[in-house]
Amino acid sequence: MNYLLLGLEIILTFFLLIIFYKINKKDGLYLYIGLISSLLSIVAVGGIDALLFKISIGIPLVVALFLCNNVIIQRYGIDEVKRIIYTFGISYVLTIVILGLGSFVSLYGYTFSGNEIYDYLFGYEFSNFRCIIGSFISIILMILIGSEIYYSFRKSRNVIIISNVVTSFVIFFIESLVFVLISSLGSFTVIELFGMVSVRYIIEIIISILGIIPLYVLVKYIDK
DSSP states (O other), rough: HHHHHHHHHHHHHHHHHHHHHHHHHHHHHHHHHHHHHHHHHHHTTTTTEEEEEEEEETTHHHHHHHHHHHHHHHHHHHGGHHHHHHHHHHHHHHHHHHHHHHOOOTTEEEEEEHHHHHHHHHHHOHHHHHHHHHHHHHHHHHHHHHHHHHHHHHHHHHOHHHHHHHHHHHHHHHHHHHHHHHBBTTBHHHHHHHHHHHHHHHHHHHHHTTTTTHHHHIIITTTT
């Protein structure tokens, strides 16, 4: 069931990337970033067991942001990075704030706080806070550093698929390390942390390689 959930997430995020770009090109990509960022803020603390370690169910969304960022840099240049970060940051933080207010809102006698699922995702627990902050910081670094690496490859070899794959090997190690250390350091042993970083990194690389499919569709068909 865990792997099925990840598989459905991957298919959905890839499909939406193609649809958003097909419908509205550049603006569609930014709308996509806003949507994925909001969803990521919701599932940032959710975890599943994979390969003996707990991983975030938001990994496909992280890779989706990576792919979309690369498409924007490829098509419109490195100057778009600031707008990408603003779009991600505003969507992520605004969603957290709106949902967090649910803890204080009562609708017809029902208070969101106290609901088991709601408290698990948005409760004021230190572990939840660490996951949310870890996800936010790791994504910002992924966009900033990944954009520079990707753009360097773009200038030397203007092939979006090759640039994407090569960049992913570097940037996902950084993203995985930062997220796991912020969200889990002190709560797990060194061996467990190493395993969590490794599994997260491997899954992100696999999804990124699978991302060649929507990138190929974008490059070969939609842009024609």
